[in-house]
Amino acid sequence: MKPMSRFEYPEELQPVFKKAKKLEWITVAYLISTALVVFFTMGNSQAMKTAYFEDLLSLTPSVSFLIASRIFHKKPNKDFPYGYHRVVGIAYLCSALALFAVGAFLIFDSASTLIKQEHPTIGIKVIFGHEIWLGYLMIGAMLYSTIPAMILGHLKLPLAKKLHEKNLYTDADMNKADWMTGAAAIPGIIGIGMGWWWADSVAAIIISLDIIKDGYKNLKQAVFDLMNQIPKTVDDQETDPLLLEIEHKLKHQPWVKEHTFRLREEGHIYMGEALVVPHDEVNLTQRLEKLGKEISELDWRIQEFLLMPVQKLPNDGEDGRPA
């Protein structure tokens, strides 16, 4: 069998993908810079240490996106006859796991601070001969890790939908996690200044619940994608409406008596196959080829759709057709 012919994004999406790559490079540079800023203001504050590790961990989605983007578009070859599409799913799994880990790390860390009743110490720092309470510097660092993250996340969401890029979508979630923890840390640090030693941890716990929710949702979806679950949309993880279109197409072929099909997600793209029971065998090969072409032209994401004529449909388990 010859390796698959088409691969990845159509021409009109190439500039969108380029823009996404550029955004991810900016994200990597920005996150490294926030990690450095936090590193220099953390003193011996546990809260800031957490923020630092979190910044490093939140690099995962953008880095995995950039690595995957160098691999997935390679042409299929003898060793990888299905192409390299699935690397996107693997990158998505890494990102989702990192997002979940950030949430889990944060909740664990904050809860243990509360249970052990560790009162965070924030002293003074001398900058250019001036004494300043380190808390104010931390607030400055948090503002820096809040506003750009918010903008980056918002820019990524529409691109992720267009490109069917779940990894990019997870990275937007990660940016959301970053700015929310930053925004929560500010009243937390002020709370510490007010003598409420628990303020920072309580703020962090509230935010970490939201991060864990996003992380879990994506982690589950990443695992399901690798297990060949039927294709789901990027933003709300509903069954892709494209399946209904395929069903519609197959149902309205006058020469098809019965049919069944299934579709799976391989990173950005879909692959699938159908079994059809024809009424008769007149021009069967031409009909099959034409139908296959029509279905794969429904959307750029359907990169391969194979049709197989059979005498009788198998009846072992349910098929992957939309209900």
Added chain:
Amino acid sequence: MNSRRYLVYNLILVVALLTGCQNFPKDPEKTLEQVTNGTLKVGYSENPPWVVKGPAGPTGIEPDLVKAFANGLNAKIEWQNDSEQNLMEELEKHNLHLVIAGVTDDTPWKSKISFTRPYVELQKKKHVFCVIMGENAFITKLESFLRQQQTTLETRVQP
């Protein structure tokens, strides 16, 4: 998503709090309040030249600093001499306000108590005072005091 509104609330809170507070940061357990015009409980363990045990209480670089600091707060000093181990445990239980023993910032006590920022550096060792965790008003006051002494100290510890 009401995320933007959330951020705006935060910023308002920041501004409101920063403009409204004179004594900021505060102590969760009011250490600075108790010590001012009261008693400063200091644990010391001998470690010359930083802390030298004497017949009339400790002398040396660090006790001198503590005396000047207490003087500034109009506080009496209650000295307690013990091993470093015991003093750290007392400090952790909040039975002391301050521990001096020529401690440097690489000691393994770090997680249960806090240090001031290094007040002097000698032979690549950063010397610190040990304080109760999270008593930020007291700590900033002490750090600020130690910083004012920095130049005098540097000439004093010159080998």
